Amino acid sequence: MCPFRGVRAAIGRQRRQSRGASSGGGVGGKMSGCEARDAKKLVRSPSGLRMVPEHRSARSPFGLDEPPWVPDKECPRCMQCDTKFDFITRKHHCRRCGKCFCDKCCSKKVPLPRMCFVDPVRQCAECALISQKETEFYDKQLKVLMNGATFFVTLGTSDKSELMVCRLSNNQRYLVLDGDSHYEIEIVQISTVQILTEGFTPGEKDIHTYTSLLESQHITEGGNTRAIGMILQYKVPGSEELTQMKFTASEDFSCNKKLSATWLAAMHKATKLLYESRDQ
Numbered sequence: 001m002c003p004f005r006g007v008r009a010a011i012g013r014q015r016r017q018s019r020g021a022s023s024g025g026g027v028g029g030k031m032s033g034c035e036a037r038d039a040k041k042l043v044r045s046p047s048g049l050r051m052v053p054e055h056r057s058a059r060s061p062f063g064l065d066e067p068p069w070v071p072d073k074e075c076p077r078c079m080q081c082d083t084k085f086d087f088i089t090r091k092h093h094c095r096r097c098g099k100c101f102c103d104k105c106c107s108k109k110v111p112l113p114r115m116c117f118v119d120p121v122r123q124c125a126e127c128a129l130i131s132q133k134e135t136e137f138y139d140k141q142l143k144v145l146m147n148g149a150t151f152f153v154t155l156g157t158s159d160k161s162e163l164m165v166c167r168l169s170n171n172q173r174y175l176v177l178d179g180d181s182h183y184e185i186e187i188v189q190i191s192t193v194q195i196l197t198e199g200f201t202p203g204e205k206d207i208h209t210y211t212s213l214l215e216s217q218h219i220t221e222g223g224n225t226r227a228i229g230m231i232l233q234y235k236v237p238g239s240e241e242l243t244q245m246k247f248t249a250s251e252d253f254s255c256n257k258k259l260s261a262t263w264l265a266a267m268h269k270a271t272k273l274l275y276e277s278r279d280q
Helices: 005-025 125-147 257-277
Strands: 040-045 048-053 091-093 100-102 108-110 121-123 149-155 161-168 174-178 182-186 190-199 225-235 242-249
Touching: 108 125, 121 125, 125 161, 125 257, 149 257, 161 242, 182 225, 190 242, 190 257, 225 257, 242 257
Parallel strands: none
Antiparallel strands: 040 048, 091 100, 108 121, 149 161, 149 242, 161 174, 174 182, 190 225, 225 242
């Protein structure tokens, strides 16, 4: 048997997924059992039109709930510049934080995909800046995660690894791993994410290491490093014990090591977003 047969098979699956994405199959290609198309509906709220899943259980883990608006009677003045509201100076609510501002302090209309708004919505200066930074994740990193990358995956304390294509599901709720085995890990069940790094020449872009982002305090390690792998700990439904998976970028020339590093960097961004969203 050819020693690279499994490698070629996994890479072939990844290429077929990429072709599926470009031919209208959706980013990430063929859907798995965990991602049958979730029905969505168009709803109107005081903040604007939103395209949301019909069932709350189908919402993306990256999503945020609409905030309650500060009642008009409780905000006689702008909550930023303290300008008094009157017939001429009208009050506006930020769609992201729900606070009350004058037009000058809440004039920007910025996309807010985390709340599923169809069009850009009015936000205060502070929230607009946060939303603009998140736009890069939705425009770039999220697509990278859905397209997937190839890794050697080791389960638990096993000394054997399997070459698998790992990607984020189309509905953003699962990590889907395909090789000779198949795994679907629900994002909300992941308790620890650690990006493994190694040093390289100074001056190149840093990638920090974040650990335990979903349940405990995060750790940031600076320095000149690059992503070479990842360790996940997650709970299998029905069990309280943690399962660990280790992902290692392949050294084989036939695998796209740069793509794996890009995918890990995108996973780092996604995990950071999930960690920070706990306080929003």
